[in-house]
Every structure is written in structure tokens, then in C-alpha cells.
Amino acid sequence: MxxxxxxxxxxxxxxxxxxxxxxxxxxxxxxxxxxxxxxxxxxxLMPSGLKAISQMGLSDVVQNIPHRCFDAWEFYIENRPIFRVDEPMELGGQPCMLISQPxxxxxxxxxxxxxxxxxxxxxxxxxxxxxxxxxxxxxxxxxxxxxxxxxxxxxxxxxxxxxxxxxxxxxxxAQSFDILWFKLPTSPDFTENIFYSILRDRDGFGVFQSSEGNLQVGWSLDRDHPIEWQKIDWAEKLASASPDWLATHFRQQKDFIERPLLLSIVxxxxxxxxxxxxxxxxxxxxxxxxxxxxxxxxxxxxxxxxxxxxxxxxxxxxxxxxxxxxxxxxxxxxxxxxxxxxxxxxxxxxQGELMKNNPLLRYAVSFLAPLIGSIIKKSWLDRQLQLRQGVTCVDLKVKQ
Structure with missing residues (x-):
């Protein structure tokens, strides 16, 4: 054998x-x-990953470990909401799910x-x-x-x-950024699990609730504009880039934000x-x-x-x-x-780098969001289908 x-x-x-x-x-x-x-x-896990897990006979595994579905995605530029997309994005589809990988x-x-x-x-x-x-x-x-x-x-x-x-x-x-990864306690005010994508000035980050219930933050570090991130007051830095409701939470959790982990992107x-x-x-x-x-x-x-x-x-x-x-x-x-x-x-x-590097574009998008938000939303959705569903058909064909 x-x-x-x-x-x-x-x-x-x-x-x-x-x-x-x-x-x-x-x-x-x-x-x-x-x-x-x-x-x-x-x-x-995107729908493509959830389909793979189902075909492997592991759907029960996912249901019996810490997991949490996303409810929506929301985008903010210069503290103004641009658009929101609810999960699942596809009619009759599966929402993106967070699992405890360990x-x-x-x-x-x-x-x-x-x-x-x-x-x-x-x-x-x-x-x-x-x-x-x-x-x-x-x-x-x-x-x-x-x-x-x-x-x-x-x-x-x-x-x-x-x-x-x-x-x-x-x-x-070629990649022009790394990621700083933070964890901090959540709040009862976070009744939905929304992935927030936030950009203010040149500061960009995402925040969501993990499968185990804490808040996780991924902060984009621009290699072309390095900062001494080890010396920054991150509670205040995160708060200053956030909408008021989120800024309040970061300041309240100042003593509980874990030291960030640097993820070098390869x-x-x-x-x-x-x-x-x-x-x-x-x-x-x-x-x-x-x-x-x-x-x-x-x-x-x-x-x-x-x-x-x-x-x-x-x-x-x-x-x-x-x-x-x-x-x-x-x-x-x-x-x-x-x-x-x-x-x-x-x-x-x-697209993110274009927004970061062009303040006029950022402010134009933020102020015109009521008029053009639906156009930006459609453009974003058009890119997501393949990222969610995969590009090719992948099916497990061999029987156990």
C-alpha cells in the first residue's frame, strides 16, 4: 500500500x-x-469554504464548535456611512461564517x-x-x-x-501593506455581527466580532508611510479614526486592548x-x-x-x-x-490605496454618498461573487 x-x-x-x-x-x-x-x-468561511466542508462531511463539526455568522458588511469613509450589504448576499445563499480554527x-x-x-x-x-x-x-x-x-x-x-x-x-x-491585529472585549451594544470597513484620512481598518465573541481589529500598515506602531496609544488612535459610537467603545476598553500582532503579508x-x-x-x-x-x-x-x-x-x-x-x-x-x-x-x-492616497476622492465619496452610494455598492458586490463562491467548480467526487 x-x-x-x-x-x-x-x-x-x-x-x-x-x-x-x-x-x-x-x-x-x-x-x-x-x-x-x-x-x-x-x-x-465564505460559501465556497462552507460547501467544501459540507462535501467533506464536516458540517456537524462546524455546528458543534464556536461559530458565528456575519449579519452584514458596512463601509465608512471620513466617518460617514457609504453603504451596507446584508448577509447572505446571494438569494437563498449562505452567510459568511466565522469559526474557531483551532x-x-x-x-x-x-x-x-x-x-x-x-x-x-x-x-x-x-x-x-x-x-x-x-x-x-x-x-x-x-x-x-x-x-x-x-x-x-x-x-x-x-x-x-x-x-x-x-x-x-x-x-x-507586490504588496504595500502589513496588518496589525488587535483583540479587545465586545459590548452588548454590538447586537449584530457586522464587518465594519473604516477609512479616515490615511488610516484604514476593519473590525468585527470573532467566533468566540471578542472584537478583532485589523489595522492596515502602509509600508510607504511607516510609523512607530509600538509606541502608539492604540485606543486613542483607533478612536480618532472611528465613528463616534465606535470611538466611545475603544476609549472605554483602553486597558483591555491586547498588544497588537504584526502580520507580514506575503x-x-x-x-x-x-x-x-x-x-x-x-x-x-x-x-x-x-x-x-x-x-x-x-x-x-x-x-x-x-x-x-x-x-x-x-x-x-x-x-x-x-x-x-x-x-x-x-x-x-x-x-x-x-x-x-x-x-x-x-x-x-x-481601490483602498486609491482612496488612501487621494484626499479629494475620499471627501467627494463621503459627501456624495447619499447620491452615489448605490453605485459604489453595486461595484463592490460585482467583485464579491467570485471571492465568495470561487471561480471554478470544485466537487468531491471520490466516495468514502
Missing amino acids: NQIVIIGAGPTGLTLAMLLAKRGINVKLIEASNSFRRIFRGEA AFLETVLEKANECEQFEFIQGTAVRDLLWQDDRVSGVKLSDGREIAADLVIGADGRNSIVRQQANLALTQA VGRCPQWHVPGLLLLGDAAHPMSPIRAQGINMALRDAIVATNHLVPLLQQQPNLAAIDAVLPQIQAEREPEIIQIQRLQAAEVS
Whole structure:
């Protein structure tokens, strides 16, 4: 029986490992961290991600862990409301949902552990790849163990060690911002879970209630106009950029705003996701912008496509050449969607930068909002459909 080794127990690696193991494929999943609890994990599921979870048989998992749906999206420029869009955006569709990603991963791991074909190696990093006749033949762990594999799958994120060890290039897209991520208590006044997108002068941020009930803030740091963010009074800084009702809350929570986490944005794609014996998926192959939370949604869709291609092959005891031949097919199926989603994300960023850099445009939009708000709303909605639903049809085709 073929053995698959997957590196990285995030959404890509863990769901793929579960899908393969439940279909009789021997899988070893290796995770360097001792815990799924990290300071930051993307938690927004678009309808495309919710569909993927449903097809994986994991809808009950989502319902039984901390989760919260968005009620609406609202946009403010210069403290004036521009437009609001209620969820779900599509007629008869699903609203965007926030989940606790650590709780999701922990529960998926429980389901994977039910399969005798699955083994989880946690708290041990991959040090190197093993090679035989110019083909990846396994991995060497930090504790000295060597694990043979018919196929190694790198799902170890945007800073992928597997990608580096395989000498697979990452072509980075130009990005002009990083994100500061804050957490603070919510208030009973927040009766709806609305994603607020706020721009005042050059200050832009988003704020919403997380799956676990606190408020989370993502503040855009402009690399072209650096600031000493460690020295800023952030309660006052956030308040000064906010509408009055939100400014009051930031000031009231001054002593409870957690120290911000700096998220350096890496966006790009590998021109080639594979070498003989190895495949990259998820952020290891195509790190996504945080715009509209595409990382986890694209990761889940990667796992489904890889399952569709690999399971029929691996259940028939293929030779190594047959495994290698299917890897470019997986990239070819996934790459068009990734390219288009990254283009749409870049368009969102460009529009935000245009507003930031043009004070006359900001003030014109804010003062004319009663007249042109509906036009701006339609333009925004037209871009959201593919970001929410995905670009290509992704369906899990192989039976359990």
C-alpha cells in the first residue's frame, strides 16, 4: 500500500489527511507545533469554504464548535456611512461564517484518528527531504527519524520549509501593506455581527466580532508611510479614526486592548507546485492576501481536488511514475482559480490605496454618498461573487 506523508496540520494538510485515510490510503501527518492554538488563525468561511466542508462531511463539526455568522458588511469613509450589504448576499445563499480554527482542527483530527491508516506525528519539525534517483522519497525529522513516502505533500504554510528544501521558487506579488491585529472585549451594544470597513484620512481598518465573541481589529500598515506602531496609544488612535459610537467603545476598553500582532503579508504563487515525489498545496504553493479571508477557503478546495486525483490512483497500487504524472494535473486544475482570486484581492487593495492616497476622492465619496452610494455598492458586490463562491467548480467526487 502506498504511503503519503503530509507536512503541516493546518486546514489543507489535516482535511486532506482525513479524506485520504477515510478512503483507505496510508497517511502520516507531521506537524511541528505542539498545539493548534496560535495567536492568529484565519477563521472566516465564505460559501465556497462552507460547501467544501459540507462535501467533506464536516458540517456537524462546524455546528458543534464556536461559530458565528456575519449579519452584514458596512463601509465608512471620513466617518460617514457609504453603504451596507446584508448577509447572505446571494438569494437563498449562505452567510459568511466565522469559526474557531483551532477547535475545527482539533475536531477534524479526532475524525482522522478514527482511521487505522492515519498516524499523527506532532511537535516534530521536518529538517530535510530525502531523495532517491532525483525523486523525493521521504522526509528527515528534527529528531533524526527518517520516514519513507511514495509522495510527500507540503502543506506547511506561506513560509514552507518543504518548498525551500525542494528549491521550488515563489514569485511574490507586490504588496504595500502589513496588518496589525488587535483583540479587545465586545459590548452588548454590538447586537449584530457586522464587518465594519473604516477609512479616515490615511488610516484604514476593519473590525468585527470573532467566533468566540471578542472584537478583532485589523489595522492596515502602509509600508510607504511607516510609523512607530509600538509606541502608539492604540485606543486613542483607533478612536480618532472611528465613528463616534465606535470611538466611545475603544476609549472605554483602553486597558483591555491586547498588544497588537504584526502580520507580514506575503502574497504569491509558485510557478511550479511539484517535483517528482512532492506536491505543494495551500499557502505553501500560493500564499493568499488576507482580503476576504481566502486562505482557508482555497486551502479546503485544494484538499478536495488533490483527493479527487490521488485516491483513484493510490487505491490501485500505481507505480511512482504514475503518481508523479498526476501532480501537474492537480496544479493545472487549481491554478486558474488561484490566479483569479489573487487578482480580485489585488483589485480590492488597489481601490483602498486609491482612496488612501487621494484626499479629494475620499471627501467627494463621503459627501456624495447619499447620491452615489448605490453605485459604489453595486461595484463592490460585482467583485464579491467570485471571492465568495470561487471561480471554478470544485466537487468531491471520490466516495468514502
